[in-house]
Amino acid sequence: MEDILDEIFERVVESRIFRNRDILSPDYIPEKLPHRENEIRKVGSVLAQALKNSRPNNLFIYGLTGTGKTAVTLYVLRRLEAKARQLGVDVRYAYVNTRQRDTPYKVLADIASSIGLRVPFTGLSTAEVYTRLVRALSRRSGVLIVVLDEVDWLVRRKGDDILYKLTRIGYELPAGSTKVSIVGITNDVKFVEMLDARVRSSLGEEEVVFPPYNAEQLRDILWERAREAFQPGAVDEAVISYCAALAAREHGDARRALDLLRVAGEMAERENAPRVTVEHVKKAWMQLERDRVYEVVSTLPLHARLVLLAVIKAAGTGYTTTGELYTVYRELASRIGVESVTQRRISDIINELDMLGILSARVVSRGRYGKTRMISLAADPGTIIEALARDTRLRQLLEDAPLPPKREQLIGSAGA
Numbered sequence: 001m002e003d004i005l006d007e008i009f010e011r012v013v014e015s016r017i018f019r020n021r022d023i024l025s026p027d028y029i030p031e032k033l034p035h036r037e038n039e040i041r042k043v044g045s046v047l048a049q050a051l052k053n054s055r056p057n058n059l060f061i062y063g064l065t066g067t068g069k070t071a072v073t074l075y076v077l078r079r080l081e082a083k084a085r086q087l088g089v090d091v092r093y094a095y096v097n098t099r100q101r102d103t104p105y106k107v108l109a110d111i112a113s114s115i116g117l118r119v120p121f122t123g124l125s126t127a128e129v130y131t132r133l134v135r136a137l138s139r140r141s142g143v144l145i146v147v148l149d150e151v152d153w154l155v156r157r158k159g160d161d162i163l164y165k166l167t168r169i170g171y172e173l174p175a176g177s178t179k180v181s182i183v184g185i186t187n188d189v190k191f192v193e194m195l196d197a198r199v200r201s202s203l204g205e206e207e208v209v210f211p212p213y214n215a216e217q218l219r220d221i222l223w224e225r226a227r228e229a230f231q232p233g234a235v236d237e238a239v240i241s242y243c244a245a246l247a248a249r250e251h252g253d254a255r256r257a258l259d260l261l262r263v264a265g266e267m268a269e270r271e272n273a274p275r276v277t278v279e280h281v282k283k284a285w286m287q288l289e290r291d292r293v294y295e296v297v298s299t300l301p302l303h304a305r306l307v308l309l310a311v312i313k314a315a316g317t318g319y320t321t322t323g324e325l326y327t328v329y330r331e332l333a334s335r336i337g338v339e340s341v342t343q344r345r346i347s348d349i350i351n352e353l354d355m356l357g358i359l360s361a362r363v364v365s366r367g368r369y370g371k372t373r374m375i376s377l378a379a380d381p382g383t384i385i386e387a388l389a390r391d392t393r394l395r396q397l398l399e400d401a402p403l404p405p406k407r408e409q410l411i412g413s414a415g416a
């Protein structure tokens with residue numbers, strides 16, 4: 001036993017692969033953010049007002065995942081804070097990720113703690129926490145920048161009341177007290193439509209959109225991080241370009257590209273390989289894809305999981321049509337005693353699952369029989385089944401009857 005562990009320990013300590021793996025972790029904020037100069041300039045120009053003790057306009061940042069929104073915002077805020085210290089101006093910021101801190105209470109408690117006000121974990125009403133926060137802000141001066149990351153998460157679950165309150169907090173404070181400005185970050189472009197018009201206009205005093213990275217930009221980003229994270233010679237141009245190309249094919253997500261490189265490195269290290277190869281990247285891609293599918297499927301609402309199960313039952317690894325799918329779905333729903341939703345809603349669910357890359361739905365013409373959608377699984381069936389089977393009711397349904405034969409021939413007869 002000792003020998004096994006010695007070997008593992010030595011492999012990590014004397015890694016030929018990693019010098020400092022943490023540099024590839026998603027929380028690490030690098031010194032340089034290539035290809036984000038424009039965004040840094042825009043965010044910096046809005047927030048710089050704080051250095052003159054003025055309230056910066058509220059700022060709304062959006063862009064797809066992994067486009068550097070959080071990294072840029074925190075990078076600018078850290079530099080701003082340092083500059084403010086130099087100038088002797090009181091500028092602080094509170095960073096709250098509302099996916100992790102998912103209630104108005106927790107959000108307010110985090111903001112309070114950024115100005116040194118302690119709020120108990122529970123026991124107060126949200127209104128009381130708000131009142132205490134307002135009181136504390138009115139006793140202080142300076143500027144407080146509140147960053148609400150993944151703000152759509154909170155609003156979708158708890159409504160936009162908290163945003164309304166926070167964007168209005170200035171009206172409740174007497175002259176000379178803390179000036180509060182809000183930075184909202186989201187990767188959901190449709191989120192804006194969910195907001196009350198007043199919240200939308202006040203949060204969007206300024207807006208910055210982060211475009212996705214292309215493969216070339218991702219390569220620069222990866223090299224910047226790889227130089228410090230890996231031992232010299234452990235990764236080469238082919239590996240970096242391959243990671244960049246795969247991530248760019250999705251939507252230019254830097255997080256995905258970095259994850260890919262990190263997992264490929266871990267695989268090489270575990271194999272005691274002298275360097276990371278394209279093969280490691282391919283395997284890493286498959287593993288990350290499986291993890292993603294598992295995570296997405298496990299957290300889907302019940303009816304979406306039933307739809308997936310219906311596709312498995314009706315199509316196996318082949319195809320099914322919308323009508324057939326709906327029949328099977330209703331049967332499954334009734335077997336576990338839940339009321340089925342309408343065909344229209346199922347259609348929406350199919351679109352959502354298509355966008356998530358779990359299902360593929362293609363419209364095909366069936367000549368004089370009109371059009372139909374051919375639906376099939378678009379991700380690894382084994383992983384989907386594993387994730388569905390976490391729910392005992394669904395596991396039972398999965399075990400109930402064998403899968404029907406493949407349906408590929410349907411496609412041919414539909415002329416697709």
Ligand SMILES: Nc1ncnc2c1ncn2[C@@H]1O[C@H](COP(=O)(O)OP(=O)(O)OP(=O)(O)O)[C@@H](O)[C@H]1O
Nearest residue numbers: 026033034065066067068069070071187221254255
């Ligand atoms: N230009 C860049 N240079 C170096 N690293 C970057 C750059 N852009 C993003 N990253 C890195 O990619 C990862 C994801 O970035 P970040 O968290 O900022 O994305 P995001 O747009 O906030 O995504 P999400 O909406 O999913 O939260 C982080 O590890 C970040 O450091």
